[in-house]
Amino acid sequence: MTISKKALCAALLAATAFPAGMVILPASAQEAQVAWALPAQDLATTLRAIGREGGREILFADADVRGRQAPAVQGRLTAEQAVRHALEGSGLVVEEQAGALVVRVRPQADEDETAGTAITVTGTRIRGATGPSPVIVMTRRGLEEQGIPDMTGVSRIIPQNFTGGQNPGVAGGGDQGGYNNLNNATTLNLRGLGSDATLTLINGHRLPYDAVNQGVDISTIPLLALERIEVIADGASALYGSDAVGGVANILLRRDYSGVLASARIGASTEGGNVQQQYSGIGGARWADGGFMAAIDYSxxxxxxxxxxxxSSGLTPSQMLSTGSRQVSFVLAGHQDLASWISFELDAELADRRSRKGNAFTVSAPVTTFGQLSLPGLPRRLETLRVGDAIADGASYREMAIALYGEERVRAEWQGRSDFLMTRVRRRATEAKAMAAGGWRALLRR
Structure with missing residues (x-):
C-alpha cells in the first residue's frame, strides 16, 4: 500500500489535535455516586463510614469533631457531597487537598481577628499616625510578680517618676523635693516638674485634685482593681493641656471582671513596729452589652x-521613724451599651485615710499641730525606772500609763486606733525587768 507524503502529514496533525481538545474532568466530577443509608450518629463515626464505603481519604482532627453529631445521610451522593451533608450545622467545612478531603474548623471572619482586644485611646489629634512619645505599659500581673503590694509602690518603680516628692513612707514635716507631704498622698511626679504637671487619668477620665499640691492620689486605688497603667513620660501638653507638661498616666481598671476574689497580706519588722496588714477583695459580673466591677481595700x-x-534610742521616744496609717478605699467601675451609637460609663472612687506622724519638739505638754504629735522630753531611762517601781508595787499597765502620761490622755488613747501608749508601757516594763536582772551594770560602764 502506498501512502502519500501529504496524507501522512494530515494523519499526524489529526492525531496531535485530538488529545489537545480532550476535556479532563476533576476527580470530584468523575467520582461515582453511592447509595447512602447512614443513621444520625457521632460525626467521627459518620466520616469514617463515608471514607470506607466511598473509597476516599478523609482527614480530620479528633478535637474538632469530638462531641459533634451528624444528621442521617440518605440517597445517592458522592463521597464529598455526603461529607458536606454530614457537616451541616457543625461549624466545620471540607476542602479537597491533594486528592484527600480535609475537614477543619470554619475560619473566622476578618473582623474577628481583632475581637477581644481592647484599644484605649489616650488622646490624639493626628489621624492614622503613631505618637512620637513612647508609652510605658505596666500590667497588674507584672506588678504582682515584682512584689508590689499596692499602688504606692508603683510610683517608685517608674524610672521617670520623681519619688522624692509625695511619699507616704516618709514621716511628715520634711521638705521632700520641694513638696511637704502633709496628707501622706502618693502622686505621680514625672520628670520632677511637680505633681500638678503630671496628668493622671482613670479609664481616660480626669479626676479632681486632692487638697494639697494639686495631685491625684493613686494609693487609694486597690491593686486588685487595676488592669494596667499606661504612662507617657514626655510632655503631652499639646494634646491634654498645661497639666500634662511632665507626662500623662492613664490607669485602666478591670471593668469586665467576672467572679469574686479576696487576698490578705500581713507582715512586720523583726525589731518592732511597722506591722502591716492589708485585706483586699474584688467582685464583678459581665453580660452581653455591659459589666461592672467593685473592689475594696483595707490597709x-x-x-x-x-x-x-x-x-535612734537617744531621741525622744515619741519621734517616729515611719508613719502610722489606716486606709479604706473603694472603687466602682461599670459600662453599659444603651444603643449601637451610645453607651454609659461609670467610674467612682471613695477613700478614707488617717495617718499619724510624730516629730519631737521641746514642749512641756503633749501638743498636736497639723496632725503632728509632740511630747515632753521625759528621759527614757527615767521612764524605765518609774515603771520598775510600779512593777514592784503591783501596778497594772494602765496605771503605769496614767502615772507617766496623765489620766486624760490614757482615757482618750488607751483603747483608740493607736496602740502607742500600750506598746510603750509594755516596752518600758520589759526594759525595767532586764535592768533589775543585772542590766543596770551596763549603765555604770557608760
Whole structure:
C-alpha cells in the first residue's frame, strides 16, 4: 500500500489535535455516586463510614469533631457531597487537598481577628499616625510578680517618676523635693516638674485634685482593681493641656471582671513596729452589652518609734521613724451599651485615710499641730525606772500609763486606733525587768 507524503502529514496533525481538545474532568466530577443509608450518629463515626464505603481519604482532627453529631445521610451522593451533608450545622467545612478531603474548623471572619482586644485611646489629634512619645505599659500581673503590694509602690518603680516628692513612707514635716507631704498622698511626679504637671487619668477620665499640691492620689486605688497603667513620660501638653507638661498616666481598671476574689497580706519588722496588714477583695459580673466591677481595700501600718531602734534610742521616744496609717478605699467601675451609637460609663472612687506622724519638739505638754504629735522630753531611762517601781508595787499597765502620761490622755488613747501608749508601757516594763536582772551594770560602764 502506498501512502502519500501529504496524507501522512494530515494523519499526524489529526492525531496531535485530538488529545489537545480532550476535556479532563476533576476527580470530584468523575467520582461515582453511592447509595447512602447512614443513621444520625457521632460525626467521627459518620466520616469514617463515608471514607470506607466511598473509597476516599478523609482527614480530620479528633478535637474538632469530638462531641459533634451528624444528621442521617440518605440517597445517592458522592463521597464529598455526603461529607458536606454530614457537616451541616457543625461549624466545620471540607476542602479537597491533594486528592484527600480535609475537614477543619470554619475560619473566622476578618473582623474577628481583632475581637477581644481592647484599644484605649489616650488622646490624639493626628489621624492614622503613631505618637512620637513612647508609652510605658505596666500590667497588674507584672506588678504582682515584682512584689508590689499596692499602688504606692508603683510610683517608685517608674524610672521617670520623681519619688522624692509625695511619699507616704516618709514621716511628715520634711521638705521632700520641694513638696511637704502633709496628707501622706502618693502622686505621680514625672520628670520632677511637680505633681500638678503630671496628668493622671482613670479609664481616660480626669479626676479632681486632692487638697494639697494639686495631685491625684493613686494609693487609694486597690491593686486588685487595676488592669494596667499606661504612662507617657514626655510632655503631652499639646494634646491634654498645661497639666500634662511632665507626662500623662492613664490607669485602666478591670471593668469586665467576672467572679469574686479576696487576698490578705500581713507582715512586720523583726525589731518592732511597722506591722502591716492589708485585706483586699474584688467582685464583678459581665453580660452581653455591659459589666461592672467593685473592689475594696483595707490597709493598716503601725509606726516605728525612735526607741524601737538602737541607733535612734537617744531621741525622744515619741519621734517616729515611719508613719502610722489606716486606709479604706473603694472603687466602682461599670459600662453599659444603651444603643449601637451610645453607651454609659461609670467610674467612682471613695477613700478614707488617717495617718499619724510624730516629730519631737521641746514642749512641756503633749501638743498636736497639723496632725503632728509632740511630747515632753521625759528621759527614757527615767521612764524605765518609774515603771520598775510600779512593777514592784503591783501596778497594772494602765496605771503605769496614767502615772507617766496623765489620766486624760490614757482615757482618750488607751483603747483608740493607736496602740502607742500600750506598746510603750509594755516596752518600758520589759526594759525595767532586764535592768533589775543585772542590766543596770551596763549603765555604770557608760
Amino acid at each position: 493598716k501600718a503601725t509606726p516605728i518609734y525612735a526607741d524601737d531602734r538602737s541607733y
